[in-house]
Structure formats: C-alpha cells, structure tokens
Amino acid sequence: MNDQSNHTVSENDLITGCIEGNPKSQRELYDRFASKMYGVCLRYAGNTNDANDLLQEGFVKVFNNLEKFRGEGSFEGWVRRIFINTCIEQFRKKAKSYNIGEAHENIVEDPGLDALDTLAVKDLLKIINQLSPGYKTIFNLYVVEGYSHKEIAEMLNISEGTSKSQLARAKGVLKNILETKFKNINK
Amino acid sequence: MKTVKEKLYNYEQQPPDKIWVTVRNRISGAKTIEFKPRRKRIRIIALSSAAAAIIALVIISTVFKTNPIKNPLNPAQTTKILSPRQKEIMVKNYQALESIIKAPENKKLVTSREVSHSEDLKYITISGPEGEPVKISPKVATLIISADGENPPKPVWNQKINKWQHIMLTNNITPTSGNLIDIIQKASNTIE
Numbered sequence: 001m002n003d004q005s006n007h008t009v010s011e012n013d014l015i016t017g018c019i020e021g022n023p024k025s026q027r028e029l030y031d032r033f034a035s036k037m038y039g040v041c042l043r044y045a046g047n048t049n050d051a052n053d054l055l056q057e058g059f060v061k062v063f064n065n066l067e068k069f070r071g072e073g074s075f076e077g078w079v080r081r082i083f084i085n086t087c088i089e090q091f092r093k094k095a096k097s098y099n100i101g102e103a104h105e106n107i108v109e110d111p112g113l114d115a116l117d118t119l120a121v122k123d124l125l126k127i128i129n130q131l132s133p134g135y136k137t138i139f140n141l142y143v144v145e146g147y148s149h150k151e152i153a154e155m156l157n158i159s160e161g162t163s164k165s166q167l168a169r170a171k172g173v174l175k176n177i178l179e180t181k182f183k184n185i186n187k
Numbered sequence: 188m189k190t191v192k193e194k195l196y197n198y199e200q201q202p203p204d205k206i207w208v209t210v211r212n213r214i215s216g217a218k219t220i221e222f223k224p225r226r227k228r229i230r231i232i233a234l235s236s237a238a239a240a241i242i243a244l245v246i247i248s249t250v251f252k253t254n255p256i257k258n259p260l261n262p263a264q265t266t267k268i269l270s271p272r273q274k275e276i277m278v279k280n281y282q283a284l285e286s287i288i289k290a291p292e293n294k295k296l297v298t299s300r301e302v303s304h305s306e307d308l309k310y311i312t313i314s315g316p317e318g319e320p321v322k323i324s325p326k327v328a329t330l331i332i333s334a335d336g337e338n339p340p341k342p343v344w345n346q347k348i349n350k351w352q353h354i355m356l357t358n359n360i361t362p363t364s365g366n367l368i369d370i371i372q373k374a375s376n377t378i379e
Contacts, residue, residue, distance in 0.1 A: 035201050035202070038200050039198035039200050042200060043198070051202075052203065055202055056213070060213050060214065064214075117189070121194045128195075143192055145196070
C-alpha cells in the first residue's frame with residue numbers, strides 16, 4: 001500500500017514534469033511505458049513498421065494530452081487506452097479495404113481455443129498476426145483487453161452481432177491455424 | 188499456466204531507439220509550431236492593414252480627383268455651427284456673392300439686384316475662415332475675391348486702385364485735405 005502510494009506520487013511528479021516540458025521527465029515516462037505499449041502496438045499492427053508508427057503516434061498523443069489526465073483510474077490504463085484508440089483509428093482508416101461489415105453477422109459456433117494457452121507469447125503473436133486486421137482487432141479488444149461486444153461495436157461503428165460473429169470467425173481461423181501447426185509438429 | 192489474455196496483455200518488447208528520437212522531435216516541434224501560425228497571422232494582419240490603407244488612399248484620392256471640392260468657401264460645406272435655416276440663408280448669400288463677382292455688368296446694379304433676393308438687404312453673410320458667419324457689404328465682395336488667389340482676377344478694384352495710383356503719381360498737386368476733392372474729381376473724370 002505504502003509502495004503503491006509512493007509510486008503514485010512519483011508518477012504525479014513525472015506527469016507534472018512532462019507537462020512543464022522537462023525533457024528528463026518525458027524520457028522517463030517514455031522508458032516506463034515504451035515496452036508495454038510496443039507490445040500493444042505489435043498485437044494490433046500487421047508488421048513492425050506499422051507498430052513503430054503506432055507507438056510514435058500514441059506517445060505524441062500521450063504527451064500532448066497529459067493535462068487531460070485527471071487521476072481517475074490508473075495512469076497506465078489511461079495511456080493504454082490512448083494506444084488502443086490510436087490502433088483503432090488506424091484500423092478505421094483502412095477499414096474499407098479490410099472488408100469488415102454487417103454481411104458477416106451470422107453467428108458462428110465458438111470453437112474452443114485451449115491450445116492457445118500452451119503456446120509461448122511470441123508464437124501466439126505470430127499466429128494472431130496471421131488473422132485479417134478485422135478479426136485481429138476484435139480478438140484483441142474482446143479476448144485481450146476485455147471489452148464487451150457492446151463497447152467494441154461502439155468503438156468500431158459496427159453492430160454487436162457483427163462483433164460477435166467476427167470474433168467467432170477469428171477463433172475459427174485460429175483453430176485451423178493451430179490444427180495445421182500441431183499436425184506439422186506431429187509429423 | 189497463464190492464459191492467452193494474461194500472456195498477450197502483459198507482453199512487452201523493447202522498441203527501436205529511433206522511435207524516441209522521433210517522438211521527442213515531434214513534441215518539441217509541436218511547441219515551435221504553436222508560435223509559427225501566430226507570427227504568420229501577425230504578418231498577414233500587418234500586410235492586410237497596409238493593403239487596406241493603400242486601397243483607402245487610392246479610393247480617397249480618386250474620389251477627390253474626380254469630384255473636387257468646387258467651392259471651399261461654400262458655407263453649407265464648411266459651417267457646422269449654424270442652424271439649417273442660417274445655412275440656407277448663407278447658401279443664398281453665397282450664390283448672390285458669386286453672381287456679383289462673376290457679373291460682367293455694373294457691379295452696383297447686380298449687387299442691389301442679387302441682394303434683394305437675400306434675407307438681409309444691406310449685407311450678405313458669408314462663411315469665415317473658421318466657418319463662422321461674417322456679414323459683409325456687397326461692395327466688399329470683389330475685394331474678397333481679389334484676395335483669393337484661386338479665383339480669376341477681378342479687374343474692377345485693381346483698375347480703380349491702379350488709376351488712383353497713376354493719378355497720384357503723375358499729379359503735381361500735393362495731396363492735402365484741401366485738394367483731395369480735386370483728386371477724386373479728376374479720377375471720376377478719368378473713369379468716365
């Protein structure tokens with residue numbers, strides 16, 4: 001408890017320093033969150049170049065909007081939300097070419113993906129990155145970030161049903177990838 | 188064993204160093220950019236003001252060139268302290284004055300005729316240098332115009348004065364109070 005309050009105080013100082021334009025504070029804030037947020041970007045982006053762009057864009061937004069952080073909830077959660085929004089923004093820009101829409105609204109049976117739990121993180125990332133951007137975004141938002149279908153529908157301007165069906169289809173694709181992977185290993 | 192959610196949510200990877208350099212430049216660049224539009228705006232305002240001033244000068248000069256003030260002595264234009272009624276009288280008086288000055292015929296006759304149209308039979312009222320009303324005798328009208336360099340010369344008084352000068356210079360009689368009548372008499376004979 002005491003450690004946590006000390007950490008909060010130093011975080012407040014860090015935020016104040018960044019708002020005042022202190023380069024040391026800015027660097028420290030970047031170092032504190034860069035690895036975590038790069039992980040987020042890598043999950044949403046299809047490749048490292050896009051992930052680099054998202055990380056850069058996200059940090060610029062964080063620094064430019066620090067004054068808006070009111071201390072409600074954790075600072076890391078606030079920063080993470082900015083990065084997720086940045087990723088979604090990027091997704092929306094390319095949404096037309098991703099072909100995500102109401103046509104896929106029929107509910108698909110949810111396949112079990114327990115096999116995923118056995119994989120190492122890097123392997124997981126490789127498999128997830130094989131998903132189409134639409135499937136990947138919904139999978140990340142629902143499975144990893146923990147948003148509800150209602151929230152996802154609002155974020156992506158789609159219906160709740162579409163969100164559900166897209167997730168089921170994403171899981172189906174992942175299952176196929178995993179089956180192929182394990183078949184190759186067994187051979 | 189950690190779930191997919193836990194593994195992916197907490198996944199961390201060190202980004203390339205170049206990203207911080209770009210972020211830092213963009214943050215500091217953003218602060219600089221904030222001032223640029225303001226400077227640009229100030230420059231635009233200054234240039235717009237200068238352009239507006241030049242345009243205003245051109246318009247004013249064009250207006251004055253095409254519509255010059257024909258009668259700077261016009262009381263209706265110069266007098267601000269008078270009532271509308273007084274202004275009207277002055278305009279009439281001014282017209283009378285102008286017709287007296289410009290009339291090629293006998294000034295005395297014209298004066299009596301023109302002034303009869305005026306409100307004041309003895310005097311005409313003109314606008315003074317400060318716009319104040321000044322009553323003058325119609326006879327003085329030609330003198331006023333003689334003093335005005337912009338108006339064409341009015342020879343009436345000039346001729347009279349020149350003749351008086353000539354008489355006085357050429358006459359052998361010493362002008363005293365006793366023989367001044369003689370000079371006037373001689374001048375009258377010369378004019379006739």
